[in-house]
Amino acid sequence: MSTPDIALEPATAPLREGPAEAEAETQRLFVASQWQLMWWRFRKHRVAVVSGLVVIGFYLMALGADFLAYADPDASEAQRSLMPPQPIHWFDGGRFRPHVYAVKGARDPQTFKRVYRADPDDRIPIRFFAQGFPYRFLGVLPSTRHVIGVDRGLDAAKTIFLLGTDVQGRDLWSRLMYGTRISLTIGLIGVTVSLVLGVVLGGLSGFYGGVMDTLIQRVIEILRSIPTIPLWMGLAAALPRDWSILQIYFAITIIISLLGWTELARVVRGRFLSLREEDFVVSARLVGCSEMRTIFVHMVPSFMSHIIAATTLALPAMVISETALSFLGLGLRPPAISWGVLLQHAQNVQTVAISPWLMIPAVPVIVAVMAFNFLGDGLRDAADPYGR
């Protein structure tokens, strides 16, 4: 890789005090690798860095969903239907002792709805790293520890619902944790499939050109001119009703990525076209490198960063598609849990008006989509550290 000829200002640039330091600074820039330059540039984009942390946080949440959930996400309890969120009280008489008030439910004799009343005298202390339902951490280590929990003691009715419960009395917080796992991994797998399709087809199209290029470009054009949502709906409605959760999960992923690859293919093709005539590619070919070597050793590394950025920008669309499809009842179906499945409960305004906490699953959707967008923006700016 050639040395950068534009003096980029890295984020850590100290105040220019003397010519000696400026000299050292320039030296540092000259010897920095491409990835280092990109990192410096990326770091300057504060919002993108914060978004990156948020995204990492989301994936950690997906990994540790069982640990962060404190109740079995499928355990339903008619007695606790549509319970409002219980706020945590952190201090008790000036001492740090987090607790929630016990909630008593009763049926309103007039409306027949369940009403809940918190009882400030009956306090349920929250324990950290408490015992709970058994699970396997990361799918391997058997454990019963959860980040929080309550000391059940003899009274089995003592529980907490940080975000309230749904119609069937299932804990919304715990369901949200498991939903995060499915919604975010669907995006990840979907983006991987699109990436493979996009790089292979875009690469073929850009590297060889000619008939292959025309053909692939036509296919892309047609796919792009079909309205996506009807197409997704059609494909998703075609999934047999008796498939298992796992089958549906993979089918939905594939449906979403089938249309997602076109944008990536376009980026890859553009890169191939502009690189094909570059000196280093021509010389690689002239010294007798095989096609495979030319592509994977010389060309791909030089636009790797662009692909990463395009991939990040493709992720939020996948998350939204899954949410939208599941929301319509065409995507994942209960008992699978995803953000879209959770939001199905919020479809009806009357329900939402009475129990607004059912809309909480919209918050992670919005935050995740924004974080991915900002991160992708920052990566895209950083992807070309020699440009301005």
Add this chain to the structure above:
Amino acid sequence: MLGYIGRRFLLAIFTVWAISVLSFAIIQLPPGDYVTSYIAQMAAMGSVVTDEEAANLRIQYGLGQPIYVQYWKWMKLMVRGNFGMSMEWRRPVTEVIGERLWLTVVVSVAALLLTWTLALPIGIYSAVRQYSPGDYIATFIGFIGLAVPNFLLALVLLYLGFTLFNANIGGLFSTEFQDAPWSLAKTWDLAKHLPIPALVLGLAGTAQQIRIMRANLLDELRKPYVVTARSKGLSEARVILKYPVRVALNPFASTIGYTLPYIVSGSIIVSLVLGLPTVGPLLLKSLIAQDMFLAGTIVLMLGVMTVIGTLISDIVLVCIDPRIRLDES
């Protein structure tokens, strides 16, 4: 110019054909056919469809034939402007879609107009007053608009309307006009209901257009000719509106093609949430009931609208930007 349009037009026809094959194939994908889902539906209601009746239904709808024969028949009907019978509604497809299609177009166009009337001035303002509070607010709203899926926005607005004003802001008509024949009063009622769906559908597009307009105009404003114009003593409004804005408008034309289909297909989910009588909910129902002709016609129509949108934007772009020369030959 004419040759270019002609070539584009041929390509558009080819695309429409490809879409028709694809939509037919997709609708054929589910295991079973309309009769199977009809039997299941009847069974759920407690009545039984005999094998003989099922066989008769299949013959009536031509479901037993090979797929390519069915496609050919469908095509022949289509060319003659007959879109077939909706199996579920037992009425001609055109009749079932009828008014809904027009309402879809009305909602989409309203969203498009809203997008432009909001995006243009805001985009110009944020570029001219870069880094002003107004610019920051516009950018912030822009990002929110991009990140929030529109059906969630619809949900939030419905909720707010319900709790704050105790009114149902969904739908396109008040209850008294729901089934009333068209009249001036009904049109006015429609106009009063339009802003919310238009806003929900147009927000993401608006956000995007603001960003595009801002970026383009910023690029233009730095060019020497703007300085020249200013130094010659032109008024500030004239300096900005006369040339830079005109140049920055080009991408708007090129996005007409994307915006229209985007709004039409986005309106499907939003319509379900807001309870709009557009083709969206109809499509969902017909897909689930495997009502082949109805679903196929709707997907095809949406596809055709997209192709037309793209065609229009290509032509408009060539007309307004003389720098784009048709060097395809």
